[in-house]
Amino acid sequence: MSLMDISKIFSLLQPKEDEEEDTGCSQELSQAVFRDDEGLLTELLSQDRYRRCVNLRSGWGVPVTPLRSAASHGHLRCLELLLAHGAEVDSLDVKAQTPLFTAVAGKHLDCVVALLRAGADPNGSPYNNCSPVLTAAREGDLDILRELLRHGADVDVKPKIPDWVSNATACRGPLYISACYGHLECFKLLLQHGANPDYNCTEEKMLSRIKQPKTVLEMCLRYGCGPEYIQLLVDFGASVYLPTVTADKTTRQNEAALLLLKERAESALVSSGRLTAVWHT
Template identity: 75%
Template sequence: MSLMDISKIFSLLQPKEEDEDNEQCRALNNAVSSNDAALLSQLLFQEDYRRSINARSGWGVPVTPLRTAAALGHLRCLELLLEHGAEIDSLDVKAQTPLFTAVSGKHLDCVIALLKAGADPNGSQYNNCSPVLTAAREGDVHVLRELLRFGAEVDVRPKVPDWASNATACRGPLYLSAVYGHFECFKLLLIHGANPNYNCTDEKMLARIKQPKTVLEVCLRYGCGVEYVQLLIDFGADVFLPTVIVDKTMKQNEALVLLLKERVHPRTLMSETRLAIRSNLCFSDKEPAIDRLDVPLILRNYLKHISSDFNV
């Protein structure tokens, strides 16, 4: 992050002098904190209060009323603020948007409301983390599904400066969902187009890292179940890419046996066809693209990796 970026953050986050003792803003925040939608509505119909809708107040960490509503999960208050023009992607002192706060609090209804109102599903460019990374780490598959449905980057990675690039920078959502054992999130990310080989798609970043780990290697190293490895194989992971050294630290489990078996048994023609079709769909989010294909439902389900009678 450049010095200019840092300066911009501080300029955005420092409260203006006229906002320091802004009684209107405090009143709005108090109404939201109490989840008093009726009082909030009355206040917002007054011009003085509407002018303070994006102001910050509070001890220690000043926040906007919208950020308070998102953090507490007070949906009706959040909707009222949006209806009266609250800035949807305003930043707090941590450069977190209201959406990020709602995701962190696992407030699904608020997440959906913010996304429908136009919130950036990727959060703030000034924050190292992102809503997708947070949802994948916490295993919140419902929130993750909504973020991806509204166009969030599926292979997002932590934002670190080039000089600090290391293996940590490649720990994206697919990596996190595997390490923390969130299989449904892991599957959802792959369905929405996550790279099955490296969790980082930035070639320059990969080139700076000595021996970058593939997702397959991560799954083996952390003892993920065989279902993780099978899913990666089904989504086209290169089984010859990871360096597999069978030693005492490597768990001799079904996952490793499956990987070694796949190296000598080619994929079925059906499986190769599915991979070819998915790779030629010119959309980052494959699901809606597949739904538009003029093919039988059983084939669409197969392309979306929904259980069917096909022998794969």
């Protein structure tokens, strides 16, 4: 993150002068949420002075809003109560994480659904280098990933790094991550929602700065993801000619690499047949 981004985050988190007087109310709200005490939270939020504090941050260590606390602990009823009383759905903590991000990280599907229905940004915060989709893909949370994509989350990585960085890891998006962690169903779901089957990155500027960007096919071969991953990539339009594959002894023992070489041969035959047909016309 740039110094400007960091300054922006801290300016968002700085309490206003009139908010400092309400610290006690904010702490009481947070305690009710932490204990998942729906009755107490309802009673507190029935009073104006507590409703006024619904978006204040409190707590030891990293101050957080009551909504962020409810999302991270999976306390659905408290989360819904806070939203109904004006909690900011995309409020940030000091790490630039939204309540949705923490709900995804905590694997709380019901809270994820509630936040998305309340209008939470499915891509999380632009100030955070990670995203809810990347987290769900890494953890193999198929149901959560499906909800995020259904609500319009970016299926390909959008690098949130300074312009001077030119690292291939910046283009390792959800598709790549799901393959490396062996989450085949997540991998398939991402492709079904339009993930780029070649580079899994839609930033041409980023790709141009990397000397030898690796395709998803190549990375799947390198990490031994198996033929089912290769077949899915081919079925969804990945170029079989981009990865570097040699037919040595090791390759012949690799079912995934053999599948890719077979696809190349079949593609070459189809192309040859088309050229012959054109020649004879």
